[in-house]
Amino acid sequence: MNKKDEIRNQVWTKLTEEKLGRFPFPLENRIPNFKGAEAAARYITEMDLYKSAKVIKVNPDSPQLPLRTQILKDGKMLLVPTPRLKKGFIQVKPEWVPKGEERKAASLTSIMKYGRVLSLAQMPEIDLIVVGSVAIHRDGRRLGKGEGYADREYAIIRELGNKEAPVITSIQSAQLVDDEIPVDVYDLTVDWIATEKGLIRTNSPFPKPTGIVWSEVSEEEMEAMPVLKEIKEWISQRA
Numbered sequence: 001m002n003k004k005d006e007i008r009n010q011v012w013t014k015l016t017e018e019k020l021g022r023f024p025f026p027l028e029n030r031i032p033n034f035k036g037a038e039a040a041a042r043y044i045t046e047m048d049l050y051k052s053a054k055v056i057k058v059n060p061d062s063p064q065l066p067l068r069t070q071i072l073k074d075g076k077m078l079l080v081p082t083p084r085l086k087k088g089f090i091q092v093k094p095e096w097v098p099k100g101e102e103r104k105a106a107s108l109t110s111i112m113k114y115g116r117v118l119s120l121a122q123m124p125e126i127d128l129i130v131v132g133s134v135a136i137h138r139d140g141r142r143l144g145k146g147e148g149y150a151d152r153e154y155a156i157i158r159e160l161g162n163k164e165a166p167v168i169t170s171i172q173s174a175q176l177v178d179d180e181i182p183v184d185v186y187d188l189t190v191d192w193i194a195t196e197k198g199l200i201r202t203n204s205p206f207p208k209p210t211g212i213v214w215s216e217v218s219e220e221e222m223e224a225m226p227v228l229k230e231i232k233e234w235i236s237q238r239a
Contacts, residue, residue, distance in 0.1 A: 007179050008143055011135045020172050024062060030145055031061035031132035034172035036196025041067035041170060043194045044130065045074070049166050053127035055079060057089070057157070057165075059150060060108045061132040064170060068106035072097050079118075079126060080111060081153050088156075088227045089123065090115045120227075120234055126157055126165050131190065133169045140189040140204025141181040142169060151188045151209065152225075159211040159231055167208070168192040186213045 001009075012028045014020075020035055021027040044050055044067055057079040058068050071078045078092040092115035097105040105114035131150040135143040144150050154167070167188065173195040183189070183206050193200040212231065222229050 003179075003182055004143055005146065007177055007181060008134045008146060010179075011143075011175050011177065014174055015172065018174060020174050031059065031063065031134065032172075032175075033062040034175075034196075036172055037063040037170065038066045039196040040172075040194040041070060043199050044168055044170060044192075045070050047168075047192070047199070049128055049168075049192075055124050055126050056128045056130065057081075057126045057153070058130040059132045059153075060111075064130060064132055065103070065106055067130060067170065069103040072102040072106055077124065078106065078115075079124075080108075080115075081149065082117060083108070085149055085152060085156075085225045085227055087117050088120070088230075089118050089153075091118050091122075091124075120160060120230060123157075123160055123162075126162050129154065129157070129165050129167045131167060131169050131188065133171050133175060133190075135175055135177045135179075135181065136169060136171055136190065136193055137177055137179070137181050138193070138200060138202060140191065140193075140202035140206060141183055142188060142190055143181060148186070151186050152212070152228075154188045155186065155209045155212040156227065156231060158209060159235070164208065166191045168194060170194040173197050185209070186216055 015027050015032055022033050055077045056071050058064050060080050072094050075094045080090045090111055097114050104110045133142050167190045169190045186209055189204045189206040
């Protein structure tokens with residue numbers, strides 16, 4: 001087991017043993033839902049970064065559902081990656097959601113009833129990015145569940161010419177670790193951490209990806225994520 005997996009397993013075990021997680025179970029091998037997710041979301045919505053943002057991209061996992069819901073209630077555009085990045089990103093405009101149905105529209109099971117999948121040419125400029133995490137160091141180093149989707153989503157956005165938008169994660173404070181998390185060239189770090197107790201600014205010294213590291217993309221991944229093939233073709237046509 002590598003160092004990253006050791007840290008992930010330690011956090012999943014801690015959340016389980018201290019009963020800090022909540023449905024869906026088991027917490028392992030996923031971005032764990034946690035008690036206090038609503039409080040963490042509330043701290044994000046109080047940030048100036050959030051208040052000034054018009055387009056916010058959020059991961060589709062359970063602990064970020066309260067935030068996705070509030071984004072729609074606050075009249076902001078929500079972008080959510082499709083499962084396993086098979087089709088890119090789903091856009092939900094607040095005017096497409098009847099009042100009182102924001103939570104339903106923000107859930108992965110119902111989002112396509114309210115939103116639509118965007119083509120690369122239709123992608124708007126994203127002002128703020130929120131990611132889920134399994135483990136976080138106070139200096140911004142992050143571990144997801146190990147499949148690299150948040151890293152790749154950020155790389156795709158940058159590849160399309162998006163500015164370097166601030167990145168926030170919301171976690172249970174028990175997910176903060178002191179371990180030396182290894183950082184690879186494609187790993188996404190975060191600028192802010194929101195917990196059930198408040199906000200932490202990371203002042204991370206680690207640079208974020210400026211695009212896709214194509215040498216790290218296998219043929220199998222290209223087939224599994226058609227959006228990657230689409231981007232590569234788009235880049236070659238633009239060159």
